[in-house]
Amino acid sequence: MTIPILRLADAARTALGARFDIGHELGSGGQGAVFRARRHALLDGTPTDDAVALKIHFDPQQDTRIAREIAFMEAVRHPSLATLLEHGELAIEGESMRYIAWEFVPGASLSHRLGQGPLASAGVAAIGRDVARAMLAIMDRQIVHRDINPKNVMIRTNDAPENLCAVLIDLGCARHLDRSTLTGAWDAVGTPGYMSPEQSRGEHDLTCFSDVFSLGLTLTEALTARHPANHRQDLVSTMRLRASTFAPDASTALVSVLDRMLELRPAFRPNPAFLADEFARLATVL
Amino acid sequence: MFYHNSRFNFKLADQSPDDIAGAILQPSVRAYPTLLGKRGSLIPEKQYSYLRQRLFDPQLYLADINKLVAGDVIVNLGTYPWFQCAHVAFEAKGAKGGARQWKREQAKAIRDSWRGAPATDADDIAVCARAAVQFQLAIGCEVIILPSPMTRAPGSYAAEAQWMEAGAAACRTLNVRVPVLATVAIADSALRHMRPGDSPLLQTVTAHVAACRGIAGAYIVLAQDAEDGYVCRNPDTLLSLLLLTDDLVRGAGLDVVVNYMGTFGAVAAAVGAKIWSSGYYRSQRRLRTSDMEDSSGRQLPRYYSTRLLGDVGVEKELDLVAAHAVGDRVLVDTEASRMLNQVLRSGGRVADVPQWQYRSTNVTAAMAHYNQSMHHLGVALDAHTPAERIESMQRRLDRAAALAYSVREVITDERRTTGHTDVTSQHIWQDVFNAWRQHANR
Numbered sequence: 001m002t003i004p005i006l007r008l009a010d011a012a013r014t015a016l017g018a019r020f021d022i023g024h025e026l027g028s029g030g031q032g033a034v035f036r037a038r039r040h041a042l043l044d045g046t047p048t049d050d051a052v053a054l055k056i057h058f059d060p061q062q063d064t065r066i067a068r069e070i071a072f073m074e075a076v077r078h079p080s081l082a083t084l085l086e087h088g089e090l091a092i093e094g095e096s097m098r099y100i101a102w103e104f105v106p107g108a109s110l111s112h113r114l115g116q117g118p119l120a121s122a123g124v125a126a127i128g129r130d131v132a133r134a135m136l137a138i139m140d141r142q143i144v145h146r147d148i149n150p151k152n153v154m155i156r157t158n159d160a161p162e163n164l165c166a167v168l169i170d171l172g173c174a175r176h177l178d179r180s181t182l183t184g185a186w187d188a189v190g191t192p193g194y195m196s197p198e199q200s201r202g203e204h205d206l207t208c209f210s211d212v213f214s215l216g217l218t219l220t221e222a223l224t225a226r227h228p229a230n231h232r233q234d235l236v237s238t239m240r241l242r243a244s245t246f247a248p249d250a251s252t253a254l255v256s257v258l259d260r261m262l263e264l265r266p267a268f269r270p271n272p273a274f275l276a277d278e279f280a281r282l283a284t285v286l
Numbered sequence: 287m288f289y290h291n292s293r294f295n296f297k298l299a300d301q302s303p304d305d306i307a308g309a310i311l312q313p314s315v316r317a318y319p320t321l322l323g324k325r326g327s328l329i330p331e332k333q334y335s336y337l338r339q340r341l342f343d344p345q346l347y348l349a350d351i352n353k354l355v356a357g358d359v360i361v362n363l364g365t366y367p368w369f370q371c372a373h374v375a376f377e378a379k380g381a382k383g384g385a386r387q388w389k390r391e392q393a394k395a396i397r398d399s400w401r402g403a404p405a406t407d408a409d410d411i412a413v414c415a416r417a418a419v420q421f422q423l424a425i426g427c428e429v430i431i432l433p434s435p436m437t438r439a440p441g442s443y444a445a446e447a448q449w450m451e452a453g454a455a456a457c458r459t460l461n462v463r464v465p466v467l468a469t470v471a472i473a474d475s476a477l478r479h480m481r482p483g484d485s486p487l488l489q490t491v492t493a494h495v496a497a498c499r500g501i502a503g504a505y506i507v508l509a510q511d512a513e514d515g516y517v518c519r520n521p522d523t524l525l526s527l528l529l530l531t532d533d534l535v536r537g538a539g540l541d542v543v544v545n546y547m548g549t550f551g552a553v554a555a556a557v558g559a560k561i562w563s564s565g566y567y568r569s570q571r572r573l574r575t576s577d578m579e580d581s582s583g584r585q586l587p588r589y590y591s592t593r594l595l596g597d598v599g600v601e602k603e604l605d606l607v608a609a610h611a612v613g614d615r616v617l618v619d620t621e622a623s624r625m626l627n628q629v630l631r632s633g634g635r636v637a638d639v640p641q642w643q644y645r646s647t648n649v650t651a652a653m654a655h656y657n658q659s660m661h662h663l664g665v666a667l668d669a670h671t672p673a674e675r676i677e678s679m680q681r682r683l684d685r686a687a688a689l690a691y692s693v694r695e696v697i698t699d700e701r702r703t704t705g706h707t708d709v710t711s712q713h714i715w716q717d718v719f720n721a722w723r724q725h726a727n728r
Contacts, residue, residue: 139497142451198489205443205490207497266493268537 005033011092012056022054032057039101043086051104052085058097066098069171072143080134082169105167110222111150118225121251122286123164127153128219128279130166135272139208145171146206148214149194150221193231194218197264200237209266212275216261223247240264251286288664290657291545291565296334299653301622303661308339310545310563314348314578317365319376319385321425339428343545344368344418346433347471347507349404353397355579361389364396366421368414368433372399404435411449416456423460430462431505434469440476440487447494454500465502467543468495470530473509474523482525483725492530496538503541504534510572516597517548517711518572521718524550528722531557546573549595553719555667556679564660566653587642587652588706591616592659594693595686599706601644603697605635612692622654676728683716
């Protein structure tokens, strides 16, 4: 699919009609594009006024994965997870494309935020708290996110560090523990540089501890504004990375939690429930 | 803490210690009506004090055994609902001939309906897992052990994880108040050809147990299918057990119970396992599927030495060893062995002590001695702090390895070995323990 973004937006406007005001592009990639939009009516015509991030998926090979993400997110509601508002199909230039209207999270991705420099320890703890809570919510549904990284963590506000609110987005790579995998044997899914050792080996039977590792890397990067292994997955999978080495000036209590999250053996990593409580405590005391 | 790995006969050999901490019960040796009384409680609880603290292993990992060769075991297993066999429920009231007669009548139906595999449908798994939990609640277990299939290949853990989650969900629904353990049952063939320290399977297993909500720990059973012998000697299998235990205890802060590893269970206890379980007979010391198919086992006495950490053959070797200087380092005094030891120390022979003569079924004293020895070993370990336990086990293994070398020299020089004396496992256990200490930096 090679429709230019402007044409795609125009085509989406036509297809969705007056229910949506489609604004500027928020991002795009090989599989889809996201637009800022305003939704004026629900599918049944009931008036509403929602700020949305409208994602249009133009790679039909991703249909199963998208359907899975929709199924996950329709089942989960949590303040630290983007809310799925609506989904459907659009006919654009003779092709059927899926769209998802997500709750628009005002703010910026953590990746974008780190372009301005490292975060204070309290802010890192606040992000850890929120993402750990989001992980708990999906863990209750036996879902593993598999793609936690700074691009998939949205920062809601730019308030004081301890008031930072983070939202975990994009469950496109997520996997339900009971369901079959979409990838072949030993194909790793996720973002290189942020995958746990077991994920990078292509193991399918991942647990929340894989997400804990990815979050540990993400938060370590947030402390220093640089990736602890320069995005090299081979180093991430084999070296015992320590936040205490990369951020020697950060809070000892915080880096000791991060060090445990980066343990190579999953059982030695703390569980999301512990992390949610510990980061909540640290966010208030740091 | 040492628990007795129970068999079909609850009565322990005379002179067995009366303060063994507890027991692990299995369905493979008993049909359910012989466990549950008319009021639904455990039948022999009041008779045998060691049963007051009890665990019940649902043994779902045996669901794939072959009904053509393990028929008797299958009839026992098939009476429990999580194996999904067809049979008429036992009615205690008015049952002619009691539970045994009922079992005989149901045997064909059970064998015919034996599936040879655990349930795979999500709804069936939920029903089976719930039934296993309910049964354990009914017989008053101190801990609930969730059923799990056997892991026979390193590739996928999805089925085991599904059973674990179903069991944990059943415990939540049933408002279970006692600790819940996930069964980790792995065939040794799945642990070979991969350095245990780098094994993805072990990490997957421990991660799943640690991630499962409401789980207090794991009940670990490693099946000794790829290795013959009373004692596990494969370094990969042994180190895998220690790594599993350490990851779960020190890493995830969970409890571990180890069964079917003989005295190596005590080594796992030194690493952090809370309970280890064994028994005199081969089928109590190891889990080997082919044992289920073997009805030809003979009951013969063996002398267990907790100093040697192995058996000494009673037929020939014990006389030989006792006659050398090394003998005094091998003999271990228990109530059941004291008289034998006195005779041997004063130049007598095993044959002079009727309770220890090498005859079929003459195993009462040997069993009692084994139970006492394991109990004492368990008590000695429990008396230590975790750090002391490691050092104490190190010393014990070092001594046993040196002693095994001396004993081997004696029995080899005399060219009189029956193969019943274990002198080869000690240095392997020692090496494995050292490898674990190095890996764990302990």
